[in-house]
Amino acid sequence: MKDESRRGFIGKAFGAVAAVGGVASLIAMKKTWDPLPSVMTAGFTTIDVSALEANKLEIAVWRGKPIFILKYTDDMKPTDGRTVKVGDFHYSVMIGLCTHLGCIPAYRNDQKDFKCACHGGEFTSAGINKFGPPPRPLDLPPFKIDGNTLVLGEEGPEYKAMMAKAGGA
Amino acid sequence: MAEFKQADSLYEWFDQRLGIDKFVKVMMTEYWIPKNINFLWAMGVLLTVMFTLLVVSGIFLLMYYKPDVNMAFDSVNYTIMQEVGYGWLFRHIHAVGASVVFLVIYIHMFTGIYYGSYKKGREMIWISGMLLFVLFSAEGFSGYMLPWGQMSYWAAYVITEIFGGIPLIGGDLVVWIRGNFYVSDSTLTRFFMLHVLLVPLAIIGAIVLHFYALRFPHVNNEAGEFFDFDEEAEKYLAGDKKNSKVVPFWPVFLSKDFFVLGFFLLFFFYLVFFHYDFAMDPVNFDKADGLKTPAHIYPEWYFLWSYEVLRGFFFEIAGISGKSLGLIAFALAQAVFFLMPWLDRSPMVKPANQRPYFKYWFWFLMVDLIVLTVYGKLPPTGANAWVGFASSITFLMLFISLPFVTKAEAKKVGGK
Amino acid sequence: MKEFKILAIIAALVGITYYGIEPYAHHVMHPEVKAADFTFGDLKNVDTKLAGNVANGQVLVEANCLACHAIEAAGHPAMMPNADAAASYGVVPPDLSHAGRIYDKNYLANFIFDPVTAMKLSHKYPAGGAKTFPMPAYNWMTPQEIMDVVAYLQSVSPKVAEGQEAHKATYDAACGRCHSMAYAKSEATTPKDAIKAYMGATPPDLSQYIKSRKEHYLHGFINDPQLLLAGTSMPRVGLNEKAQEEVIAYMEEIGDSKKAERESVGLWVMLYTFVFAILAYLWKRKIWSEVH
Numbered sequence: 001m002k003d004e005s006r007r008g009f010i011g012k013a014f015g016a017v018a019a020v021g022g023v024a025s026l027i028a029m030k031k032t033w034d035p036l037p038s039v040m041t042a043g044f045t046t047i048d049v050s051a052l053e054a055n056k057l058e059i060a061v062w063r064g065k066p067i068f069i070l071k072y073t074d075d076m077k078p079t080d081g082r083t084v085k086v087g088d089f090h091y092s093v094m095i096g097l098c099t100h101l102g103c104i105p106a107y108r109n110d111q112k113d114f115k116c117a118c119h120g121g122e123f124t125s126a127g128i129n130k131f132g133p134p135p136r137p138l139d140l141p142p143f144k145i146d147g148n149t150l151v152l153g154e155e156g157p158e159y160k161a162m163m164a165k166a167g168g169a
Numbered sequence: 170m171a172e173f174k175q176a177d178s179l180y181e182w183f184d185q186r187l188g189i190d191k192f193v194k195v196m197m198t199e200y201w202i203p204k205n206i207n208f209l210w211a212m213g214v215l216l217t218v219m220f221t222l223l224v225v226s227g228i229f230l231l232m233y234y235k236p237d238v239n240m241a242f243d244s245v246n247y248t249i250m251q252e253v254g255y256g257w258l259f260r261h262i263h264a265v266g267a268s269v270v271f272l273v274i275y276i277h278m279f280t281g282i283y284y285g286s287y288k289k290g291r292e293m294i295w296i297s298g299m300l301l302f303v304l305f306s307a308e309g310f311s312g313y314m315l316p317w318g319q320m321s322y323w324a325a326y327v328i329t330e331i332f333g334g335i336p337l338i339g340g341d342l343v344v345w346i347r348g349n350f351y352v353s354d355s356t357l358t359r360f361f362m363l364h365v366l367l368v369p370l371a372i373i374g375a376i377v378l379h380f381y382a383l384r385f386p387h388v389n390n391e392a393g394e395f396f397d398f399d400e401e402a403e404k405y406l407a408g409d410k411k412n413s414k415v416v417p418f419w420p421v422f423l424s425k426d427f428f429v430l431g432f433f434l435l436f437f438f439y440l441v442f443f444h445y446d447f448a449m450d451p452v453n454f455d456k457a458d459g460l461k462t463p464a465h466i467y468p469e470w471y472f473l474w475s476y477e478v479l480r481g482f483f484f485e486i487a488g489i490s491g492k493s494l495g496l497i498a499f500a501l502a503q504a505v506f507f508l509m510p511w512l513d514r515s516p517m518v519k520p521a522n523q524r525p526y527f528k529y530w531f532w533f534l535m536v537d538l539i540v541l542t543v544y545g546k547l548p549p550t551g552a553n554a555w556v557g558f559a560s561s562i563t564f565l566m567l568f569i570s571l572p573f574v575t576k577a578e579a580k581k582v583g584g585k
Numbered sequence: 586m587k588e589f590k591i592l593a594i595i596a597a598l599v600g601i602t603y604y605g606i607e608p609y610a611h612h613v614m615h616p617e618v619k620a621a622d623f624t625f626g627d628l629k630n631v632d633t634k635l636a637g638n639v640a641n642g643q644v645l646v647e648a649n650c651l652a653c654h655a656i657e658a659a660g661h662p663a664m665m666p667n668a669d670a671a672a673s674y675g676v677v678p679p680d681l682s683h684a685g686r687i688y689d690k691n692y693l694a695n696f697i698f699d700p701v702t703a704m705k706l707s708h709k710y711p712a713g714g715a716k717t718f719p720m721p722a723y724n725w726m727t728p729q730e731i732m733d734v735v736a737y738l739q740s741v742s743p744k745v746a747e748g749q750e751a752h753k754a755t756y757d758a759a760c761g762r763c764h765s766m767a768y769a770k771s772e773a774t775t776p777k778d779a780i781k782a783y784m785g786a787t788p789p790d791l792s793q794y795i796k797s798r799k800e801h802y803l804h805g806f807i808n809d810p811q812l813l814l815a816g817t818s819m820p821r822v823g824l825n826e827k828a829q830e831e832v833i834a835y836m837e838e839i840g841d842s843k844k845a846e847r848e849s850v851g852l853w854v855m856l857y858t859f860v861f862a863i864l865a866y867l868w869k870r871k872i873w874s875e876v877h
Binding site for chain 2: 587588591592595598599601602603605606607609610613614767768792793794796797798799842843846847848850851852854855858859861862863864865866868869872873875876877
């Protein structure tokens with residue numbers, strides 16, 4: 001009797017230890033699939049916008065996507081819910097991929113708008129679709145304003161407010 | 170220890186140590202197959218041959234392929250296709266083979282459904298077979314990524330993006346699968362690992378299970394007839410070959426398979442050498458460019474019906490977004506086939522043309538799948554989107570109705 | 586008999602599916618466009634029936650064209666290295682040695698008269714717009730003078746051996762300034778940054794364009810890019826039909842060099858497989874005769 005219950009207990013204890021080893025191995029394997037540290041840090045891009053020239057499109061790269069950053073001139077009017085204020089200036093911050101099929105629209109300084117070469121779509125300087133096949137405005141990347149710098153990848157309060165507004169529209 | 174006498178021949182030496190005689194009898198010369206079969210029964214051997222062609226051609230491609238986003242495309246389209254001796258041949262066999270194997274899989278699968286070869290003891294054959302379908306799908310999907318052309322990249326992008334639809338963990342899951350925020354080198358190398366090692370090993374394991382599961386319930390026959398295999402085998406071995414209802418796997422069953430194989434290979438090689446665009450899409454001869462979306466993105470033909478179910482739901486219903494509905498429908502569509510043995514409530518094992526209601530169900534399914542396949546390729550605009558929606562709903566309805574249809578049929582036939 | 590019926594049903598289902606996803610779907614995605622016009626019938630500014638005077642043409646060319654264009658075949662090498670030429674003009678001006686051979690006569694004459702219209706690039710260089718095409722229009726020349734120039738260019742065009750030599754020569758002259766072809770180990774003669782700025786986007790590498798676009802599309806596209814890719818920066822280059830075939834042949838030599846081998850091996854393999862199938866059938870009949 002005693003032997004059986006000891007054998008039973010040791011059997012269960014052995015089984016439990018083996019199971020723990022198995023689970024630990026699976027956790028390790030899961031971590032091998034995780035994106036590398038270098039990838040995670042690249043998930044955040046910091047841009048010093050104060051150095052930018054007005055009406056000259058700046059293209060940064062964030063998570064493999066082109067990000068349009070356009071500093072407004074004095075006569076360019078900010079669009080409510082789309083334009084970002086950093087310090088004393090207004091900026092458009094948007095993902096530079098046409099919402100039709102993902103081509104990168106070109107900025108026209110003289111007309112202060114974007115024209116997509118692929119199928120003729122047009123967007124305002126604030127990225128709102130105004131002509132052609134694009135179904136919606138240029139998407140907004142998550143961003144945070146930190147003094148005079150823009151951190152792409154983090155959701156700051158201004159971003160959250162803009163998304164809430166866009167969701168309600 | 171067994172007693173080992175002096176062997177009289179090399180054959181006997183091996184037979185003493187490996188039991189070759191017994192093995193050959195069990196696996197080949199006394200493995201009994203019904204005589205009452207047609208050429209559709211050859212699809213299994215065709216699949217084995219296709220899989221072998223894919224593995225062998227894959228081995229040679231592996232010698233020169235470079236799994237790196239900067240080198241993959243040229244290693245295939247310059248080195249393998251234009252420099253390596255017969256490299257082009259192995260690439261064509263591999264690409265066309267991957268496409269044609271699905272044609273044979275579908276014929277094999279629908280033969281099983283038509284003849285009711287998934288029930289009455291054959292459930293594990295069916296389940297292991299459906300498992301093979303899923304594994305081959307994973308193999309095809311991962312393999313298509315490797316040449317790193319425009320279609321490789323964008324198919325990978327679209328399909329990995331789907332997982333973002335899963336609530337709560339979706340966003341993180343997509344990044345975890347890709348190994349990056351976007352489809353990149355880490356995605357390519359891990360899918361290379363899956364394609365070259367993990368999934369092929371799983372396929373081999375599933376094939377062994379599939380072949381093993383066939384042994385106990387035995388292969389089905391054209392009439393769905395149940396008979397005593399041992400009795401029929403006795404007849405055959407006693408010399409009454411003409412009256413026996415069974416034939417041995419070797420040489421009788423395989424001789425028919427080889428004949429079917431011969432004409433099939435004629436068709437296959439014609440495609441390999443002269444008509445391969447359906448399997449080697451021209452769009453994939455443009456290098457992958459994450460910043461340039463092709464005008465038309467579509468998966469390989471064998472995924473089109475699934476793809477159409479995925480995008481068939483393009484508007485919100487009862488508060489659930491079209492995107493989520495599509496994802497749920499897509500998951501269900503894959504799962505329902507596994508459930509065939511239990512959705513079919515009639516115990517009748519008969520070809521569909523002898524089942525009063527099932528025959529309509531079967532051909533309705535065939536037509537619906539063809540519609541889904543063709544519309545999966547067309548741009549989802551205007552009327553096409555509505556046809557996609559209707560045929561996706563029809564697909565789900567077909568499987569939901571199957572238990573009722575077959576239960577009514579069983580009643581009508583008197584539960585035979 | 587029953588097995589033939591089964592085969593027929595499978596063939597029908599597969600055939601219908603194939604038709605839907607290949608010929609039909611491709612027709613929907615790529616609607617047919619106008620056939621290629623090698624007469625360049627929309628260009629009518631110069632009377633090409635006029636017989637050109639080669640000697641006068643030489644005088645005109647030496648006076649007007651050599652400032653920017655080289656003509657190696659007539660003993661006039663390039664005046665400056667490609668990088669400098671690209672910096673000056675935006676793109677490397679073509680060497681005109683092969684121009685007389687590869688460009689259609691009507692096109693060439695009208696090109697000299699008004700380059701932008703001939704190339705169908707009015708959308709990029711609108712009249713009176715900020716951007717001007719580096720080559721001026723020679724619409725001040727008389728039609729006779731233009732035909733003299735064309736005649737001279739045709740006379741200096743070197744003879745090239747049919748086949749690979751012609752293919753490469755035509756391709757290099759017609760496409761090589763803007764397009765790279767990595768598989769032929771050639772880069773565009775205009776440096777990369779310059780051509781990107783000049784065109785708006787880098788012209789694609791053509792190594793696999795014979796495989797990605799295929800002959801039918803290229804045939805139409807080269808003849809009139811705007812018809813298949815409206816708004817493109819690529820000029821209509823004005824190749825005559827023979828030159829265009831030479832370009833496509835070169836693209837095939839570089840992009841699909843194993844085509845001949847593939848087709849020859851294919852026939853042998855199919856013949857072998859047919860013999861295999863017949864023998865398999867005969868063996869099957871013999872084996873099954875014992876069990877039926």
